[in-house]
Amino acid sequence: MKNLTQDKTLLIEKYIKSNRKYSSNEDLYEDFYNETCKNSYALLSTVKSVSALELYLQKVVSNSMINVLKGAGRLRRTGQGYKHLDTVSYDEVVDEYNEKFVSGAVEYHNIDIVESPEDLFVKREILKNIAKTLTKIDSAEPSEKYLEIYKLRYEQGLTQREIADIMGISQSEVSKKLFRLMLKVKESLN
Numbered sequence: 001m002k003n004l005t006q007d008k009t010l011l012i013e014k015y016i017k018s019n020r021k022y023s024s025n026e027d028l029y030e031d032f033y034n035e036t037c038k039n040s041y042a043l044l045s046t047v048k049s050v051s052a053l054e055l056y057l058q059k060v061v062s063n064s065m066i067n068v069l070k071g072a073g074r075l076r077r078t079g080q081g082y083k084h085l086d087t088v089s090y091d092e093v094v095d096e097y098n099e100k101f102v103s104g105a106v107e108y109h110n111i112d113i114v115e116s117p118e119d120l121f122v123k124r125e126i127l128k129n130i131a132k133t134l135t136k137i138d139s140a141e142p143s144e145k146y147l148e149i150y151k152l153r154y155e156q157g158l159t160q161r162e163i164a165d166i167m168g169i170s171q172s173e174v175s176k177k178l179f180r181l182m183l184k185v186k187e188s189l190n
Helices: 006-018 026-039 041-046 050-071 090-103 117-140 146-155 160-167 171-189
Strands: 075-078 081-084
Touching: 006 026, 006 050, 026 041, 026 050, 041 050, 041 117, 050 075, 050 117, 117 146, 117 171, 146 160, 146 171, 160 171
Parallel strands: none
Antiparallel strands: 075 081
């Protein structure tokens, strides 16, 4: 993955190789690595601190490895958890598919694509960090009323003009404060 720093690459490699699913599946290392990068791209590209990544990355690596193993036909989810599959020949799979197709037993269903648990977890953790950062920024500069402006804009959905009227300042001042707040949050997260 482009723009991935050496420390992040080493961290991903460390978690992949220390995961128990890696043993006897070493031939899938590249797939594990690529799936992990794909599933954590947003986080890897925005968070610069390796220590902040560690908690999230362990879970993303584990889930990515499960996805790769399932895709490679080496793992299947059962009522008791994930189980390794025995090797099945291509002919057996084709024969089974053809029987279902000929008998009309193949069913197609529309699926709704939902966010994966690791995506939801990462988003929740990022939002927690942003909330802490907003509180810290607001307490450092209470006269700027950053938190009040943030809540009016993003929680109540008011326009900058409406916020300006409520706070008794100009719309351009609201815009400037929102921009400065965005820069401060971005600096804090990196």
